[in-house]
Amino acid sequence: MTLSLSPPSSVPFLSPHKHPLPFRLKTHAVALQTSLDPPVSLTSSNSKKTGVIVIGAGLAGLAAAKRLHSENIPFLLLEASDDVGGRVRTDLVDGFLLDRGFQIFITAYPEAQRLLNYEALNLRKFYSGALVYFDGKFYTVADPIRHFSDSIKSLSNPIGSVLDKLLIGLTRIQVLGKSDEEILSGRESNEVPTLEFLKQSGFSDSIIDRFFRPFFGGIFFDKELQTTSKLFNFIFKCLALGDNTLPATGISAIPKQLADNLPSDSIFLNSKVVSINFNGLGSPEVFLENGDTVKSELGVILAVEQPEVRKILAGKVAVEPVEAKPARSTVCLYFSADPDKIPVKDPVLFLNGSGRGIVNNMFFATNVAETYGPPNKALASVSLIGLFEDVSDDDLTGRVVQELSGWFKESMVKSWKHLRTYRIRYAQPDQSPPTNLMKNPRLGPGLYMCGDHQTSATFDGALVSGRKAVEALLRDMALSKV
Numbered sequence: 001m002t003l004s005l006s007p008p009s010s011v012p013f014l015s016p017h018k019h020p021l022p023f024r025l026k027t028h029a030v031a032l033q034t035s036l037d038p039p040v041s042l043t044s045s046n047s048k049k050t051g052v053i054v055i056g057a058g059l060a061g062l063a064a065a066k067r068l069h070s071e072n073i074p075f076l077l078l079e080a081s082d083d084v085g086g087r088v089r090t091d092l093v094d095g096f097l098l099d100r101g102f103q104i105f106i107t108a109y110p111e112a113q114r115l116l117n118y119e120a121l122n123l124r125k126f127y128s129g130a131l132v133y134f135d136g137k138f139y140t141v142a143d144p145i146r147h148f149s150d151s152i153k154s155l156s157n158p159i160g161s162v163l164d165k166l167l168i169g170l171t172r173i174q175v176l177g178k179s180d181e182e183i184l185s186g187r188e189s190n191e192v193p194t195l196e197f198l199k200q201s202g203f204s205d206s207i208i209d210r211f212f213r214p215f216f217g218g219i220f221f222d223k224e225l226q227t228t229s230k231l232f233n234f235i236f237k238c239l240a241l242g243d244n245t246l247p248a249t250g251i252s253a254i255p256k257q258l259a260d261n262l263p264s265d266s267i268f269l270n271s272k273v274v275s276i277n278f279n280g281l282g283s284p285e286v287f288l289e290n291g292d293t294v295k296s297e298l299g300v301i302l303a304v305e306q307p308e309v310r311k312i313l314a315g316k317v318a319v320e321p322v323e324a325k326p327a328r329s330t331v332c333l334y335f336s337a338d339p340d341k342i343p344v345k346d347p348v349l350f351l352n353g354s355g356r357g358i359v360n361n362m363f364f365a366t367n368v369a370e371t372y373g374p375p376n377k378a379l380a381s382v383s384l385i386g387l388f389e390d391v392s393d394d395d396l397t398g399r400v401v402q403e404l405s406g407w408f409k410e411s412m413v414k415s416w417k418h419l420r421t422y423r424i425r426y427a428q429p430d431q432s433p434p435t436n437l438m439k440n441p442r443l444g445p446g447l448y449m450c451g452d453h454q455t456s457a458t459f460d461g462a463l464v465s466g467r468k469a470v471e472a473l474l475r476d477m478a479l480s481k482v
């Protein structure tokens, strides 16, 4: 069976974030060029131009598609699920916006600055710092640049010594003095687990356990802080330069903005790819779960999660094996509350610095953006590190309520209503050393790979990887014309 795309006019086209319908590529022969005609404008001089197939509409696939579109290269974006965004999605539940796991958008992400319209995202800021729960009380850790007086007041609190707080300033100066490329490429001999880096930098066990472990452990879903120091330094730099924010309409506003700027008939939802046939000579064929086959004459960009890469390429494409380390997992529980039954009105992140319990961090999303809840309702978001597979949802909710009843007034927490629990097995790839955060996206002529496993496991890394995959494809195209 050969390529069988029906012309877009007859394809049940899926608007990415309206009403996704099942999509089926027709199996009778229709020329690829014809089928790809409308998604992008072809240059009139070469009517034989064919398209690129991008597999996966997470941030990486969307960034790749955006770059292809800017080059006027026709493409199709095939997404297995019912919407774009991949791991960056938001559900509307009883009037609440529930991001699929606790996610923060740091405005200083360099690639994001280039690709996204921040104003349209209507970003709402977190307090630059955190309230750390330790020894039965809350202590402030504040960014000295943005909240100077808070940081002065917190100098003598038990979340680290005065020296620790000065070292934070020094680390800030050090990372700001390096380019992103220097930080992320870093010679492997310089790369150590974050925990080791913090110890080498002179931080005390107190600040490591009470602040860095819950804060960066929550970002990397890695309480042991084994994630590479390259990633720590990159995030530390971005935090120093930008704000922690949430888009007013949920974290999914980020991928939706990217998708909105693509030709709407180029995105196909509910279109799961099962394998790729690649002979090393370009023009790979893509096989869909529904039995259809799609062919591209310019190339295929694989933009799926790391474990999916292996499944799609297994045995069919001679490529280097993808590194396999266990993934980082998280659980996020949401609760609704009456506004007078939450302890603060501030957009602040609470961290568990006590070394006990299962809660890592929590915050009240409606304090950051009131749009996260219906009128007169508050939304609490609680995050755990790991999957807690052996604990039922009910038991987990009970344990979280019990634990937070020790943090806040018991009568408050017990009045909250559980909304939903998200268990995210594959939250991020394991990025403990040795790492290569600048992997070559080219698997062969006509076959490229992107995704956060190619770069850094961040929104920014995913976006960068999508661009780089297209740049590799463009280089091959240019060479083939020589």
Ligand SMILES: Cc1cc2nc3c(=O)[nH]c(=O)nc-3n(C[C@H](O)[C@H](O)[C@H](O)COP(=O)(O)OP(=O)(O)OC[C@H]3O[C@@H](n4cnc5c(N)ncnc54)[C@H](O)[C@@H]3O)c2cc1C
Pocket (backbone or CB within 6 Å): 055, 056, 057, 058, 059, 060, 061, 078, 079, 080, 081, 084, 085, 086, 087, 088, 100, 101, 102, 103, 104, 105, 106, 271, 272, 273, 274, 303, 304, 305, 308, 312, 330, 424, 426, 427, 428, 450, 451, 452, 453, 456, 457, 458, 459, 460, 462
């Ligand atoms: C809970 C959570 C919190 C996070 N918090 C942050 C944060 O605060 N800041 C930050 O920078 N990063 C954060 N991250 C990491 C960030 O979300 C990811 O690094 C990034 O979104 C990965 O994008 P991606 O495009 O590489 O992969 P994905 O988003 O996983 O996209 C892959 C896409 O491929 C599709 N797909 C898979 N298989 C197939 C197939 N066979 N056929 C067709 N399509 C397929 C999937 O459905 C998916 O849409 C967080 C991640 C999680 C899960």
